[in-house]
Amino acid sequence: MNEQVASSATGRRAGSPERSVGLTARSAEPDPQVVERPKRRTFTAEYKERIVREADACSELGAIGALLRREGLYSSHLVAWRKQVRLHGTRGLSAKPRGPASKPRPSAREIQLEREKRQLEKRLAKAEAVIEFQKKVHGLLGIPLKSLELDEDD
Secondary structure (H helix, E strand, O other): OHHHHHHHHHOOOOOOOOOOOOOOOOOOEEOOOOOOOOOOOOHHHHHHHHHHHHHHHHOHHHHHHHHHHHHOOHHHHHHHHHHHHHHHHHHHHOOOOOOOOOOOOOOHHHHHHHHHHHHHHHHHHHHHHHHHHHHHHHHOOOOOOOOOOOOOOO
């Protein structure tokens, strides 16, 4: 019950996201200005390389932790950067575009083969329609079809 009184006194509900900077002195309504979200930190390839080199040069106990605290980094940054250096060298530290990978564009040869495939499929569909028509005509006229031994195994 005390929580309800406290939340109504501050002008916001419990569990609701913070939307304003604070209450103004004259009114009980919150400031309508929306708080800006923090930006994602980005690191240059040179900075990453320097940190990895400094971390590799650390020989004393706790020196890497001190380096990370001084630079404001997490140990996961160092682990990921070392892995990138190990797999791709220093060029692996460069920034990569975020989001899904773009689809590769087909080559001119692939486009030509797809076009030929569609044309051949159309010709096959026409040929099958003609064959079905001939079978129906033979059936209507009562002309027996020759039974071939190699009919579907060709």
